[in-house]
């Protein structure tokens with residue numbers, strides 16, 4: 001599909017440039033040929049004036065003079081006296097008539113000033129050299145135009161390729177996103193389907209178990225759909241944030257409180273460290289920022305084995321807030337560090353976790369970017385990872 005679009009765009013782009021270039025070339029050629037012709041005419045007129053002045057100053061028309069002029073200036077003289085052609089004439093009367101009637105010559109007739117003279121000197125100036133010059137100029141133009149057409153076509157092809165590259169990349173990502181999303185949705189749907197089939201045949205005491213499975217998988221699907229909606233709106237530049245002055249330390253305390261039960265259930269110690277001094281307000285969207293913090297804490301607890309440690313720290317330095325979530329869990333390999341912010345990416349070690357779809361960090365990254373902030377990951381000293389959000 002994109003190849004067709006590229007070909008069409010190339011044709012359009014190159015076509016317009018070629019039409020403009022051709023029209024300009026024709027105008028230039030027309031003007032240049034017109035000027036060449038005018039200058040030839042002007043020099044012919046000057047020569048005729050000189051020749052007729054010379055002839056007038058001579059009492060006798062010298063044949064040597066005429067033949068010298070013929071040889072010198074590419075002219076042909078046809079002299080008649082009282083209508084009778086001179087013996088001198090270098091061309092025959094038929095040839096003269098023939099040339100005269102064609103358009104290949106500039107012609108004029110000189111009558112000597114002497115009133116009694118019955119002489120008539122017809123001068124022919126061949127236009128062939130001029131026509132040759134014009135033809136070779138046309139040929140050069142055609143060759144230059146053809147080369148320009150070729151260059152313009154190649155240039156347009158490369159240009160449209162560069163223009164379309166981000167669109168193609170976007171389309172590829174969208175396709176991957178849809179493929180991964182369908183894949184993720186298929187699993188809970190299959191579980192719900194089989195649980196509902198079993199439910200109808202199951203004895204009353206077993207039905208509750210199937211209902212629980214259906215509820216759990218529906219919740220999983222709903223959370224996945226919410227994540228996908230958040231990301232799809234960011235993809236179309238609609239990831240809107242509503243920033244307002246907020247107390248980041250209060251936001252972190254709330255998140256910490258919310259995750260305490262989960263950490264407790266998994267026997268992971270959760271610690272929050274805040275600066276001792278009073279902090280300035282931070283201009284941020286509280287809901288979105290707490291979503292980022294939740295994603296990081298949830299991941300930290302999920303990827304830290306029982307008995308592990310998760311520490312949330314807030315630092316304020318040079319008008320920036322540094323929120324870091326450190327764990328001593330399974331850690332992230334250098335290879336995975338490059339990919340974990342991609343949509344639906346899950347490191348091999350994390351694949352088995354059913355509650356994770358690989359969307360959390362991409363959502364976190366989009367939200368932080370919407371705040372003009374940054375997010376990065378590093379290895380924690382002694383094992384585990386540290387995620388830091390800078391706002």
Ligand code: ADP
Pocket residue numbers: 295299300303327329330331332340341345346347348349350351355356357358359360361362385
């Ligand atoms: P998920 O929902 O799978 O956690 P995320 O986008 O939040 O998706 O994370 C992507 C992947 O990054 C995870 O699948 C996991 O492999 C890795 N990851 C994220 N946080 C941590 C962490 N604290 N420790 C180890 N691995 C992590």
